[in-house]
Amino acid sequence: MDTRHSRDKSGDRSSNVIAMNFDATYFFERGVRFLQRNELSKALRAFRKTVEYEPNNPVNYCNLAGVLSEMGDFQASNELLEHVLRELDPNMAECQFYLANNYANMGEYDTAEEYVLRYLDADPDGEYAEDAEEMLGVLMDEFGGGRVFEKWQEEKRQSDVVAATKDGRYFLENGQFEAAVEWLEQVIQKEPENYAAYNNLCLAYYYTGQHDKALAMADDVLYRQPDNIHALCNRAILIKHFGWADVLEAAAEPLRKVFPLHYDLAMKVGTTLGIIGYHADALAKFRRLLRFMTPPEPVLLHAAAAAAANSRQWAIAERYWSQLVRDIDYRAVGEYYLRRLAEARSAADVDWRVSYQLDLPVEAQLAEVKDKLKDDDLDAWRRDPLVRASLYWGLRHGNHETRRRVIRALAVVADSDAEKALRLFVGRNDIDATSRLHALVALKRINAQGTVHINVNGEWQEIQLEEVDSNIIFELNPNWRAVWERTEGWLEAHHLGRLIPEAKRLWLTYLYDMFLHVNRRIGKTDIWVAGLLYITLRYFGVPVVQRELAEEFKVAPSSIRKCSLRLEQILLSAGI
Known part of the structure; x- marks a missing residue:
């Protein structure tokens, strides 16, 4: 037996031995040196030691996975990376990128595409x-990819819509102001700290003419968050609307002092200052924002030009609109304002005011269209070509609200010319999805038949109007769908499934009639669920007590009675 080791260990010479501090850092440094010398086997052993010493450190696993990948053992590398994401740090986005590389090297391009998209989702600026x-481009261009990307884009669009729907932005951006009110009133009841919903409800009240409610909403937010910029902007605009000149200065002061770093918020502050008449201050905000925007956004260029023109700084306005003319999509807008600017300068027109909205000024035409839409004489509409021309003009050039009113008006007229106008409208490639949806609902309302072509995300699709499900109207308002889904669920739970088709027919009939009346709205969903159930059960001979339904849904019997009467009136007129 060799005893030299034990003697050395126990003898006096042991004092000359230098103790080695073996830890994860030591083996990490050795692993890096081996990698630099391309000694992969030694590097692999070193990095395995780092994992032994620090088994909960995700970086060690990533380093080890990297060496395995370099050695071509992609499967083992993937197992380590998935262990990190599953057990140690689900937010370590770079693991997704490493996995994408590995799967690409393994020839599994769809899986690689999926992981590279996961990485870009998790850390788009990483x-x-x-x-x-670059990898995504290669996978799509050289390896026939793109299927996963298309699915990812669609999921992202849907998630964006869900997020925008939750705080009401979706409805506001698409001109669905009544739907925004209905939705957001429920949101703030469930989420009393959702200030984005409060601010958007304030705007929805404003756009639907409920100005007192809008001001109360803005004050409520500012009571709890005195520095909430959205609420400060909303309140300033409302004070201007009410004509309270004595308090306008105080409302404008915090907006004049602040400059948000977020682009959208800075734009809102600048635009608000312009709307309430502080054009020079608005211009200062926009010019400061322009220093950070390369190239400048068209909407920002126009806003800066409008602020300059409204504060009589003609040369500055001319410079910004001249830049706007270079953008082919906004050339007509820029050229129009340059012509109007030249006229105003030559005539010294101090009363000329420019809207901060980037669009052709259509106020006069819109006013004419809105006046026409107030006239309920359908025969006059059919006889008067000028009325028709106004409607068609509003359909082509109006904003969301005007287009929606025109679409409903054409659904009321419901003759061949109106149908043709709606068919042409849904085929345009420059309209938003919500406007197209309104037009499709209008075509269903007038029982249009045959084929229409629509452009969705740059691709043309042919659809048969007969095959468009009547449920499409649910897409216009989440409350309409919610009423039906809860009604259907109640009938199923009470073993009354045979009445589901009848109840659905009743509800769709009511909605398609309500579609024609822009000022009608669905209030509390509980009332409408109870009302729809009551009228369905009564019509089809199922014993029902109004008071019991009221107790179950926690609503007043009188509310169910009013609701069921409204439903019954429409059903009787439809001959159901």
Whole structure:
């Protein structure tokens, strides 16, 4: 037996031995040196030691996975990376990028595409973002990819819609102001700290003419969050609307002092200052924002030009609109304002005011269209070509609200010319999805038949109007769908499934009639669920007590009675 080791260990010479501090850092440094010398086997052993010493450190696993990948053992590398995401740090986005590389090397291009998209979703401005975008391009262009990307885009669009719907932005941006009110009133009841919903409800009240409610909403937010910029902007606009000149200065002061770093918020502050008449201050905000925007956004260029023109700084306005003319999509707008600017300067027109909205000024035409839409004489509409021309003009050039009113008016007229106008409208490639949806609902309302072509995300699709499900109207308002889904669920739970088709027919009939009346709205969903159930059960011979339904849904019997009467009137007129 060799005893030299034990003697050395127990003898006096042991004092000359230098103790080695073996830890994860030591083996990490050794692993890096081996990698630099391309000694992969030694590097692998070193990085395995780092995992042994620090088994909960995700970086060690990533380093080890990297060596395995370099050695071509992509499967083992993937297992380590998935362990990190599953057990140690689900937010370590770079693991997604490493996985994408591994699967690409394994020839599994769809899986690689999926992981590179996961990385870009998790960390769009991350360390590997440019490499990930380049990899995505290669996977799509050279390896026939794109299927996963299309699915990802669709999911992202849907998630964006869900997020925008939750705080009401979706409805506001698409001109669905009544739907925004209905939705957001429920949101703030469930989420009393959702200030985005409060601010958007304030705007929805404003756009639907409920100005007192809008002001109360803005004051409520500012009571709890005195520095909430959205609420400060909303309140300033409402004070201007009410004509309270004595308090306008105080409302404008915090907006004049602040400059948000977020682009959208800075734009809102500048635009608000312009709307309430502080044009020079608005111009200062916009010019400061322009220093950070390369190239400048068209909407910002126009806003700066409008502020300059409204504060009589003609040369500055001319410079910004001249820049806008270079954008082919906004050339007509820029050229129009340059012509009007020249006229105003030559005539010294101090009363000329420019809207901060980037669009052709259509106030006069819109006013004419809105006046026509107030006239309920359908025969006059059919006889008067000028009325028709106004409607068609509003359909082509109006904003969301005007288009929606025109679409409903054409659904009321419901003759061949109106149908043709709606068919042409849904086929345009420059309209938003919500306007197209309104037009499709109008075509269903007038029982239009045959084929229409629509442009969705740059691709043309042919659809048969007969095959468009009547349920499409649910897409216009989440409350309409909610009423039906809860009604259907109640009938199923009470073993009355045979009445589901009848109840649905009743509800759709009511909604398609209500579609023609822009000022009608669905209030509390509980009332309408109870009302729809009551009228359905009564019509089809199922014993029902109004008071019991009221107790179950926690609503007043009188509310169910009013609701069921409204439903019954429409059903009787439809001959159901």
